[in-house]
Amino acid sequence: MVTEEQQSGEQWVPDFTVDLAPDNxxxxxxxxxVIPASGCFGYGIEYSGIVDVQRLGAxxxxxxxxxxxxxxxxxxxxxxxxxxxxxxxxxxxxxxxFIRKYPPIWESWRVPAIVNISAEAVEDYATMARMLxxxxxxxxxxxxxxxxxxxxxxxxxGWDPVMSSxxxxxxxxxxxxxxxxxxxPGAVDVIEIAQAVEDAGADAVSLINTLVGMSIDTxxxxxxxxxxxxxxxxxxxxxxxxxxxxxxxxxxxxPVIGMGGISGLADALEFFMAGASAIQVGTAVFSExxxxxxxxxxxxEWLRANRIASLxxxxxxxxxxxxxxxxxxxxxxxxxVGQ
Amino acid sequence: MTELAxxxxxxxxxxxxxxxxxxxxxxxxxxxxxxxxTSPPQLAASCRAxxxxxxxxxxxxxxxxxxxxxxxxYATNPARQELTILVRPFGRGSAWLVEQPVGAILDVxxxxxxxxxxxxxSKNLLMVAGGVGAAPLLMLANEAVxxxxxxxxxxxxxxAGGLLAPGHLPGEVExxxxxxxxxxxxxxxxxxLVSEYVQWADQVFACGPEPMFRSLRREVLANRFAAxxxxxxxxxxxxxxxxxxxxxCMVETRRGMRTSCxxxxxxxxxxxxx
Ligand SMILES: Cc1cc2nc3c(=O)[nH]c(=O)nc-3n(C[C@H](O)[C@H](O)[C@H](O)COP(=O)(O)OP(=O)(O)OC[C@H]3O[C@@H](n4cnc5c(N)ncnc54)[C@H](O)[C@@H]3O)c2cc1C
Ligand SMILES: Cc1cc2nc3c(=O)[nH]c(=O)nc-3n(C[C@H](O)[C@H](O)[C@H](O)COP(=O)(O)O)c2cc1C
Ligand code: FES
Numbered sequence: 001m002v003t004e005e006q007q008s009g010e011q012w013v014p015d016f017t018v019d020l021a022p023d024n025x026x027x028x029x030x031x032x033x034v035i036p037a038s039g040c041f042g043y044g045i046e047y048s049g050i051v052d053v054q055r056l057g058a059x060x061x062x063x064x065x066x067x068x069x070x071x072x073x074x075x076x077x078x079x080x081x082x083x084x085x086x087x088x089x090x091x092x093x094x095x096x097x098f099i100r101k102y103p104p105i106w107e108s109w110r111v112p113a114i115v116n117i118s119a120e121a122v123e124d125y126a127t128m129a130r131m132l133x134x135x136x137x138x139x140x141x142x143x144x145x146x147x148x149x150x151x152x153x154x155x156x157x158g159w160d161p162v163m164s165s166x167x168x169x170x171x172x173x174x175x176x177x178x179x180x181x182x183x184x185p186g187a188v189d190v191i192e193i194a195q196a197v198e199d200a201g202a203d204a205v206s207l208i209n210t211l212v213g214m215s216i217d218t219x220x221x222x223x224x225x226x227x228x229x230x231x232x233x234x235x236x237x238x239x240x241x242x243x244x245x246x247x248x249x250x251x252x253x254x255p256v257i258g259m260g261g262i263s264g265l266a267d268a269l270e271f272f273m274a275g276a277s278a279i280q281v282g283t284a285v286f287s288e289x290x291x292x293x294x295x296x297x298x299x300x301e302w303l304r305a306n307r308i309a310s311l312x313x314x315x316x317x318x319x320x321x322x323x324x325x326x327x328x329x330x331x332x333x334x335x336x337v338g339q
Numbered sequence: 340m341t342e343l344a345x346x347x348x349x350x351x352x353x354x355x356x357x358x359x360x361x362x363x364x365x366x367x368x369x370x371x372x373x374x375x376x377t378s379p380p381q382l383a384a385s386c387r388a389x390x391x392x393x394x395x396x397x398x399x400x401x402x403x404x405x406x407x408x409x410x411x412x413y414a415t416n417p418a419r420q421e422l423t424i425l426v427r428p429f430g431r432g433s434a435w436l437v438e439q440p441v442g443a444i445l446d447v448x449x450x451x452x453x454x455x456x457x458x459x460x461s462k463n464l465l466m467v468a469g470g471v472g473a474a475p476l477l478m479l480a481n482e483a484v485x486x487x488x489x490x491x492x493x494x495x496x497x498x499a500g501g502l503l504a505p506g507h508l509p510g511e512v513e514x515x516x517x518x519x520x521x522x523x524x525x526x527x528x529x530x531x532l533v534s535e536y537v538q539w540a541d542q543v544f545a546c547g548p549e550p551m552f553r554s555l556r557r558e559v560l561a562n563r564f565a566a567x568x569x570x571x572x573x574x575x576x577x578x579x580x581x582x583x584x585x586x587x588c589m590v591e592t593r594r595g596m597r598t599s600c601x602x603x604x605x606x607x608x609x610x611x612x613x
Contacts, residue, residue: 039585040580041584042580042582042584046582046583046584046601049355050354050448050582062586070595071586071589074576074590074591075576075577076586077579077585077588078577079404079405079577082402082403083405084406084579086585086587088587091589091596234402235405263402285580286406286407286580286581286584287395287405287406287407288395288399288446289356
């Protein structure tokens with residue numbers, strides 16, 4: 001609803017702010033809901049001179065691991081219909097090198113920096129969270145659970161509710177920072193995973209990470225990527241992402257951050273209406289970096305034109321069971337499988 | 340880091356993502372096209388040989404082909420505030436680009452990447468180009484001739500029609516060609532011409548396909564003394580972001596992986612891991 005105060009002003013300003021960790025005293029309040037996604041915005045400095053970083057709601061860093069990683073052999077990326085596959089292999093300087101280099105730069109920025117962390121053992125996630133807990137310049141953690149668990153024979157943490165819960169609990173106990181757990185679309189039942197990480201203390205969930213895919217070079221008769229498989233992202237994954245956000249937003253009470261193929265206002269609105277409180281933009285940053293700021297402006301224009309006072313008024317409007325306390329897991333699944 | 344003034348402004352006052360309008364197109368080298376488009380004046384003035392631009396090769400409403408395509412800068416015209424690129428229709432992106440008429444609008448990111456580096460003491464420069472690899476070396480040849488250096492420019496193509504007309508090069512340049520079918524210049528590969536110039540050259544600059552680089556390296560190693568001359572190569576990798584953010588375009592060097600979009604595309608041959 002537009003308040004009288006807002007209505008009386010000629011150019012009233014819609015309320016954009018969103019708190020992604022309402023239950024955490026350290027909170028994660030964003031001035032707007034637009035966030036470049038992990039791996040697609042480097043460390044926030046690469047796009048200076050192209051994107052006004054300080055206007056973003058927040059940004060997520062490239063995934064950081066306990067030790068430095070030189071990443072996968074080339075080729076690491078290939079284009080696919082309305083999408084791309086990537087197998088970067090988490091190239092990063094490791095947590096120690098990272099802490100020395102980047103948070104000091106971010107300390108004076110007004111845009112919150114969210115650090116994405118990846119590991120192959122529960123203790124390593126916890127160690128990184130502990131090291132980041134009081135680093136100035138770090139606003140929150142995003143825990144990438146689309147990683148192989150070495151002690152489980154390399155099975156992906158994010159595909160198993162128990163392992164996902166263990167990682168979340170270990171990180172929760174290691175830091176008071178807001179903790180966002182980033183869900184994997186490869187899980188058989190993403191709803192179960194979302195509920196498990198909520199119970200384990202996550203402040204918010206973000207989804208989706210990339211879907212595992214492959215392209216084959218028919219001339220060379222082998223996969224295009226040196227790693228064989230890669231993560232699919234871009235417009236091609238959007239319908240899958242919207243469906244998963246819709247389901248997860250029914251099953252949990254914590255904020256949901258939606259992503260997957262967002263390239264402009266129309267896409268972002270789908271995610272908000274499905275139940276996302278904020279959105280991340282990944283692949284589209286590569287092709288249209290200017291779109292990030294345009295999206296913030298377009299969203300404001302759209303809210304104004306539709307006389308919607310607050311973004312929260314549209315979050316979940318297309319989702320009758322959004323944040324429902326009564327909906328049962330079986331009902332959500334039935335809607336998916338029933339057709 | 341201070342706050343930036345407005346959405347896409349560089350601290351020095353210009354933006355590296357800009358809308359360019361095509362002001363001229365000219366068919367060259369058979370099926371290729373020189374595409375000239377407007378750019379912010381500071382960008383045209385600051386751009387140096389070896390740098391490239393990334394173009395969206397579709398309308399913004401479409402999502403295919405999704406990623407930008409990199410194109411080396413062929414020429415700049417700071418007075419007219421223009422950049423020129425040389426495009427060979429190859430796949431979907433380049434085919435779309437060569438069909439854009441004068442007046443069409445392009446979404447441009449750049450100039451990006453490092454530049455060729457000419458040592459202050461160098462007098463004799465050898466340039467080795469294969470196909471559209473001619474582009475960044477043409478710009479370098481212009482810069483070098485303006486500084487009074489001697490330039491020998493070798494270009495290879497399939498046939499006479501695929502060569503750059505001599506009028507496109509500055510008159511001071513010694514221009515020598517090779518064609519696979521022998522319809523112009525020496526019959527064979529451009530690298531067959533290299534050996535006799537290696538000892539004359541203070542520096543070698545190259546741009547072309549990967550097999551050309553391998554032959555060039557063989558020729559240079561076989562003919563040079565005491566690691567002189569050095570060779571700078573503009574290498575080609577599939578790119579996504581163009582600004583060092585995605586780490587998808589890496590080149591393996593003796594000192595580890597380097598981004599070809601920011602730390603390249605120009606690398607010292609002796610630094611590359613072969
Ligand atoms: C730094 C840099 C500078 C460049 N400068 C120029 C330039 O000045 N002029 C110019 O015309 N091009 C240049 N390119 C190449 C250009 O960016 C595109 O790769 C090329 O135009 C093909 O894109 P496309 O969309 O037309 O083809 P696509 O549709 O992407 O390609 C079709 C098929 O060919 C394959 N393919 C793509 N590129 C190559 C290749 N080079 N060799 C072999 N197979 C390939 C793809 O994998 C795909 O299967 C440059 C590239 C780089 C990295
Ligand atoms: C090149 C590239 C690198 C990525 N790196 C990471 C990463 O380090 N950690 C992570 O959690 N997600 C990573 N992602 C996944 C994105 O953050 C995002 O979840 C996914 O790409 C879907 O969004 P999009 O379709 O908008 O790109 C990466 C994606 C791409 C394309
Ligand atoms: S293209 Fe993204 S790092 Fe080079």
